Amino acid sequence: xxxxxxxxxxxxxxxxxxxxxxxxxxxxxxxxxxxxxxxxxxxxxxxxxxxxxxxxxxxxxxxxxxxxxxxxxxxxxxxxxxxxxxxxxxxxxxxxxxxxxxxxxxxxxxxxxxxxxxxxxxxxxxxxxxxxxxxxxxxxxxxxxxxxxxxxxxxxxxxxxxxxxxxxxxxxxxxxxxxxxxxxxxxxxxxxxxxxxxxxxxxxxxxxxxxxxxxxxxxxxxxxxxxxxxxxxxxxxxxxxxxxxxxxxxxxxxxxxxxxxxxxxxxxxxxxxxxxxxxxxxxxxxxxxxxxxxxxxxxxxxxxxxxxxxxxxxxxx
Numbered sequence: 001x002x003x004x005x006x007x008x009x010x011x012x013x014x015x016x017x018x019x020x021x022x023x024x025x026x027x028x029x030x031x032x033x034x035x036x037x038x039x040x041x042x043x044x045x046x047x048x049x050x051x052x053x054x055x056x057x058x059x060x061x062x063x064x065x066x067x068x069x070x071x072x073x074x075x076x077x078x079x080x081x082x083x084x085x086x087x088x089x090x091x092x093x094x095x096x097x098x099x100x101x102x103x104x105x106x107x108x109x110x111x112x113x114x115x116x117x118x119x120x121x122x123x124x125x126x127x128x129x130x131x132x133x134x135x136x137x138x139x140x141x142x143x144x145x146x147x148x149x150x151x152x153x154x155x156x157x158x159x160x161x162x163x164x165x166x167x168x169x170x171x172x173x174x175x176x177x178x179x180x181x182x183x184x185x186x187x188x189x190x191x192x193x194x195x196x197x198x199x200x201x202x203x204x205x206x207x208x209x210x211x212x213x214x215x216x217x218x219x220x221x222x223x224x225x226x227x228x229x230x231x232x233x234x235x236x237x238x239x240x241x242x243x244x245x246x247x248x249x250x251x252x253x254x255x256x257x258x259x260x261x262x263x264x265x266x267x268x269x270x271x272x273x274x275x276x277x278x279x280x281x282x283x284x285x286x287x288x289x290x291x292x293x294x295x296x297x298x299x300x301x302x303x304x305x306x307x308x309x310x311x312x313x314x315x316x317x
Contacts, residue, residue: 011297018289019071023064026282036276037080067282076283081275086283090265096166097264100183100256101249105242107188112195117226119196120203135193143252147186147259154182164261183260187252191245198241202234209233243299247292 034050035042042050051057055066070077076086119128138146155163161182167175206212207230215229254266261267265284272280 007297007300011293014293015290018293019068019286020064022286022289023067023282024060026278026285027060027063029278033080033276033278071283071286076286077279079272079280080277081280086280089268089280090284090287093263093265093268096262097250097253097257097266099180100187100253100262100264101246103180103184104187104191104249104252105245107184108191108195108245109242111188111192112199113231115192116196116199116203117231119200120207120226121222123204131196135196138189139193141190143186143190144255144259146189147182147256150182150185151259164259166260166262180262183256183262186256186259187249190252191248194245195238195241199234199238202237203230206230206234239299239302243296246295250288250292 032047032051033054033056034047038046038050048057055063067077074087076090078085079089082089115131119125119131122128151163154161162179163182165179167179169176203226212225212229215225220229250266253264254269256262257264257266258270265288269281269284269288271277272284
């Protein structure tokens with residue numbers, strides 16, 4: 001329990017720092033929001049009046065704590081352009097982004113785990129060398145370039161999958177899945193590389209342990225040794241990397257959603273940036289940052305469940 005309390009305190013401190021830093025970065029961007037809203041032909045009196053109405057004439061820290069109080073009650077403000085509540089705009093688009101990231105993560109794990117298991121059967125063998133070369137190749141390719149290549153192959157050349165657009169699940173499960181295949185592949189085919197290399201390294205270390213030698217001495221098949229005895233203790237670092245990969249997935253989703261015209265949170269954020277809608281940008285960035293921190297906190301909890309020794313570690317300052 002003391003370990004959990006310490007983790008919760010750290011979570012609160014990190015969330016406070018993240019929201020404060022996010023608010024400061026957004027508010028020190030060049031340009032005047034009042035001029036953006038009213039236009040370049042607005043009079044100084046109109047600009048000053050709108051700044052007073054929006055509270056932009058007050059100190060930034062005062063405005064931050066006002067915003068924080070509203071955010072804690074679930075109010076992230078309203079968009080300058082559309083007047084839509086920011087929370088509602090995010091929640092309307094969140095399912096698309098979540099589906100994209102979950103499918104990409106499933107694809108990445110579906111490739112990384114089998115490739116790592118097959119690679120450690122014969123380290124340095126033909127399959128191991130081919131998989132390592134393929135991993136470095138995908139890792140070196142930007143996700144926007146991979147997305148364009150996939151569109152050219154599967155949409156333009158073979159006409160198998162739609163190039164852009166999104167179909168909600170309410171209009172058909174298969175149509176929805178079909179519209180998300182290429183975006184998910186764009187993210188997943190890059191994310192699997194790091195997962196595979198980390199898992200392969202940990203598997204090679206685990207296979208040298210005494211309990212693995214004992215399992216082999218009992219005459220257990222190699223696939224059973226790998227799956228039942230080596231995979232779980234080798235997955236701790238993999239789980240940590242999965243949590244850290246959320247940041248990469250979010251960053252990649254911003255670009256991928258724009259390429260494939262998906263109505264997700266990433267595209268909402270880009271629209272807010274292009275339109276200079278700082279309230280929308282501020283709320284969306286804070287939401288994404290808080291989500292990233294919370295996911296990593298949950299990963300720490302899962303890590304403690306898999307390895308009970310973590311709960312008994314005494315952290316020293």
